[in-house]
Amino acid sequence: MKQAADNILSIIKGYDLSRAIPDIRRYGIRTFLRKAVAELTRGTRHELLSQPVSPERSQWRKDYLAMSKMIEDVCALAIQKQVKPVSSIKVGDNEIEDRIPGLTPDKNDRPLVSIIIPVYNNIRSTVECLLSIRKYKGETSFEIIVVDDCSTDDTSKVLSSVKNLKYLRNTESLGFVPTCNRGAEAAEGKYLLFLTSSAQVTAGWLDELVKTFEDNENVGAAGPRILYPDGRLKEAGSLIQKDGSAVFIGNGDSPGLPRYNYAREADYCSGVCLLVEAERFRALRGFDPEFAPDCADADLCLKLRDAGLRIMYNPKSVIVHHPSVTSGSVEGAYKMRSARAKLALKWRNEIDSLNSTRLIAFYLPQFHPFPENDLWWGKGFTEWTNVSKAKPNFTGHYQPHLPADLGFYDLRVEEVMVEQAKLAKSYGIYGFCFYYYWFGGKRLLEMPIERMLKTNKPDIPFCLCWSNENWTRRWDGKENEVLVGQKHSDEDDKAVILDIIRYMRHHNYIRISGKPLFLVYRPGLFPDIRRTIGIWRELCRKEGIGEIYLSMVGSFENAGAYACPSEYGFDSSVEFPPHGMATPCKMPGQSLNHEYAGTVSDYRSLALNYVKQDLPGYTRFRGVVPSWDNTPRRQNDPLVFINSSPGPYEAWLEFTVRQTREQNFGGERIVFINAWNEWAEGAHLEPDRLFGRGYLEATRSALDRA
Structure with missing residues (x-):
């Protein structure tokens, strides 16, 4: 037991704490702690046995930590690439009433899309969101439904006076998920577009999202490329981890990188901006309050996937999310305890499948004699013939x-x-x-x-x-x-x-x-x-x-x-x-082969x-x-790492x-x-x-x- 305890302490001492800050930024504190514990235990199971850790394995562990740090430094440097802040609409508190006429959407008796915006307070961000929709209305017909979850600021006063806007106010506070579902009940469009009030849209955003359904088969939901106001990428689709937590793909990276600029499937797209077919949404009974508020979007996407449909990320549609105002929005006001454990339990098999990555190793079948090799290289030649006769070229x-x-x-x-x-x-x-x-x-x-x-x-x-x-x-x-x-x-x-x-x-x-x-x-x-x-x-x-x-x-x-x-x-x-x-790098030791003319490189x-x-x-x-x-x-001119x-x-x-x-x-x-x-x-x-x-x-x- 003492030896096992000593081994555990040595592992903890070996953990590189300088890696903590980037990981916390990337995953959040809870996910970081879970991963750290996993690294100190599961990843080093063999070190927790009663026998002492061998010097070789101890060195490999140090090599792993050093290499991990180098990789993290390279990635951190890459993320620091210059990005340009995104132009956003800004409205002062004293300008809100003057902006009301500009909020009026076009009247559409048969809208293709119903844009549903759940709100709670923060009327200024809601006005900015509506102004951006008006500015970039595009070709797709739509209606706007704002569902107010009992705001205590001027939200009701301002929005109830906007023409052609469906303004609904809950009689009691329902929370984020029921508020979204209520908006869906009042929708008349073929598609439902759930949009957070802390977002602003850009040119072509809605047209491109609708095209995702038109240009691809078996689409269940579609989400855009989401940016921070400073121009960094917030989300290019999302992952669902085994514990039910989420990772926003590309969070903090440069949105212009090629990897984020082609349409592809994702585990799910977040409810910050999510387009679904109304008929399908209702058939699945909408967002499930059981997973409110932070997992209902993932649960919906998993239900769509279970029905044989795909969740698509479309980078041609771009919105800007202002998370700094979210604390007062419906997401923050009705924050409930995490539903991740419930999500992980309900969808265990599907989530395990989503987290599966296949490792395929190339295999050389030249480890048996055959006539051609006998003729070309001598009787009984196999790969082992060359392997066994190799000699070191330097110390x-x-x-x-x-x-x-x-x-x-x-x-x-x-x-x-x-x-x-x-x-x-x-x-x-x-x-x-x-x-x-x-x-x-x-x-x-x-x-x-x-x-x-x-x-x-x-x-x-x-x-x-x-x-x-x-x-x-x-x-x-x-x-x-x-x-x-x-x-x-x-x-x-x-x-x-x-x-x-x-x-x-x-x-x-x-x-x-x-x-x-x-x-x-x-x-x-x-x-x-x-x-x-x-x-x-x-x-x-x-x-x-x-x-x-x-x-x-x-x-x-x-x-x-x-x-x-x-x-x-x-x-x-x-x-x-x-x-x-x-x-290429310098040969690390003294030459042992006077005919050596190979290349040395660092792995x-x-x-x-x-x-x-x-x-x-x-x-x-x-x-x-x-x-x-x-x-x-190639004894005399090999490539050696x-x-x-x-x-x-x-x-x-x-x-x-x-x-x-x-x-x-x-x-x-x-x-x-x-x-x-x-x-x-x-x-x-x-x-x-x-x-x-x-x-x-x-x-x-x-x-x-x-």
Whole structure:
């Protein structure tokens, strides 16, 4: 017990308190405390055991904290980007009566939208809100319904005199949710638009929200991009965390970043400004008072989602929220105890699903002999041949990487993949992405996945990535010393997709919204990739597969280019570290190889380079690499990343999972890890003799904490 207590104290002492302020600002004090406790316990379960913490694990913990701090500093610096204050309407207290004539909305006998504004006091902000609606009325017909929850200021006097405005006053104080529902009862529009009185709208705001329903299928609710008056982003859709609390996506960030400027699904959009169909709203019995006041909007969105509808964020619609006046508004006046626990209990399965991020690890199947390798490299050649003979190039250089738990396995033994899958799933890996090798009708390294089709073992989700480059003697896919090359043509395009369809039919094949996921490693090598993709999609429909989900890997010429995948016919792209992001540094030790001409880079700099990248305005799956050192393949001129350990990797992965949770939705919440078993490139989650299961434990911990 004493040892366990000492370990707990050492963990608490190791917590970096400088991280507290940014986290409190981001999550709020209660969520911050919950996360801090989780970090000090769940994320370090192995440290609470009776045996002492090993020096290695203690160092990994320090590495994790240091890397986390560097990531937070980079993110904080990015948020400080210059933003311009938003122009807002300002009305003085002595100007309110003079502004009454300007509040009158157009008379519409058959409005398309009913704008419902619940109010309590703060007549000035209500007047400013109404003036902004009048100023930016757009093309959409609407009516305005203001429901007064027994204000004690001049609200009744002012609003009751505004023509064409439906002003309703509660006979007794009902609270926020019943006040909204009462407004809905009086509404005549096809759509209901709930708007807080502390908001001001901008040009085109309502037209764009309505278009969300018109331009997309199965929309249940839509919300705008919400800004603070100083120009910072307040909300680009919202997340629901496992405890029922909310996170506003992009809160405090620059609203002009590409990641916030394309329409996408969200867990929910807040009631600050929310558009729903009136018929649907009434069928679901409106906002549930059980979740008043701060979770009723989330509950409504979850009910809509349960009915098979989507919640859409539309950045083309913009409003400005003045939270400083909210304390006197209906939200503040009728603040009740948090309904988060009730929300989490009612929607436990749905919320758990929303918080799920799939980790997919690339898998190299070159760990068994086959005739071509026997011919090219010598009898019995496998990946282990190069791995085992690697030597350190400088003092402190970790080589060779030798396997631990699974040993020098041979994939011809069926039990190997079963054990790999079991190990991967136990540490949070959702599935494998197997490299697929096809050369004009000739397949290589197909034995492991062919056996999987026949035996259904191992039982793990999987997808394929076509490594569509030439197979060369230098392992670089270039034209020199080609051993077997690609032969692109329409007929080859048809043949390869027909072969891949066999895998897509497997019950374990990974899908996104029902569509089989297929990756292409180097799309730039095709003579006409759009034509190829057209052939693939047509054949998949014809063969009964239906629509497929295609993703282009950001390797080689695509690394760092971030070309929009839709321009090539793809649905998304996949980040592929460390390609294109290495920052050379000085060799840390004395040279041990007089022929050495390689490149040394710092793993921590690599992680920060990826963290700094602004997310694009399309779906990109982020990637993480645990470590990298391809000395086994290029003894004299490798790329070596120093200062890699489970600690920095865990911090990078945690950030990436959290960002993916914010940016992507549903089946697109995927992070790729490079790789499960790229031993000859020093990129492997599989246990080795130096780190043991350290990288796997870091994977599980990062997934839990994020």
